[in-house]
Amino acid sequence: MGRIKSCLALGALGLALSGCSIVAPPYTPSIDNVQTLKNSGAAPTRVGKFTETGTAVPYPIPLRANTLRSPYGDTWSAYLSEAVTRELTMAGKLSPDADVEISGTLLRNEIDPAxxxxxxDVSARFVVRKGDAVRYDRIKSVHREWESSFAAAVAIPKAVTEYGYTVQALLTALYADPAFLDALK
Known part of the structure; x- marks a missing residue:
């Protein structure tokens, strides 16, 4: 039995070190973020276009000898758009015909399983428009750290999981801005 476990562990390590492409898990909304949106008094809101810019948004994200890909549209801006969409939906604030629109540009998107x-590190410019009027236009950034490992078989799965939490933290920072919440009203 111990020999089988050792062989399985070595096989997993070999796979992790062989350089494969990993698809990030679907975004899981933060209950705290959803509650903040519910309590905000926000009007019905739609999600506009999310884009990305610059070399600070690599695709796919390198994770040692592996790479991390988005499960949404092969871009990280699509991942961010999906995150906003899911949280607005759970808060009961999403409406495709709404006058209020959130859009954004992903400026930095880096994960390092050191x-x-x-x-x-994730940074994005968020814009809220009501009709033709820009009501909010600011950059939000977040830096997170977690315990990692020398062993790729430990560090890579941990970094993949932490990516979703990093996006959650970015949206937490956005929703904590009173000017953003006022722009949604």
Missing amino acids: ISTGTG
């Missing part, structure tokens, strides 16, 4: 401390 040997002892993994990091995630």
Whole structure:
């Protein structure tokens, strides 16, 4: 039995080190973010176009010898758009015909499964329009850290999981801005 476990562990390690492409799990909304949106008094809102710019938004994201891909439209801006859409939907605030629209540009999107401390850095410009009027236009950024490992078989899955939490933290920072919540009214 111990020999089988050892063989399985070595096989998993070999796969992790062989350089494969991993698809990020679907975005899981933050209950706290959803509750903030519910309590905000926001009007019905639609999600507009999300784009990305610059070399600070690599696709796919390199994770040592592996790469991380988005499950949505082969872009990280689509991942961010889906995150906003899911949280608005759960809060009961999403409406495709609404006058209020959230759009954005992903400016930085990096995950590093370093040997002892993994990091995630995500930055985006969010714009809220009501009709033709821009009501909000600001950049939000988040930096997160977590315990990582020398072993790729530990560090890579952890970094993949932490990516979703990093996007959640970015949206938490956005929703914590009173000017953003006022722009949704």
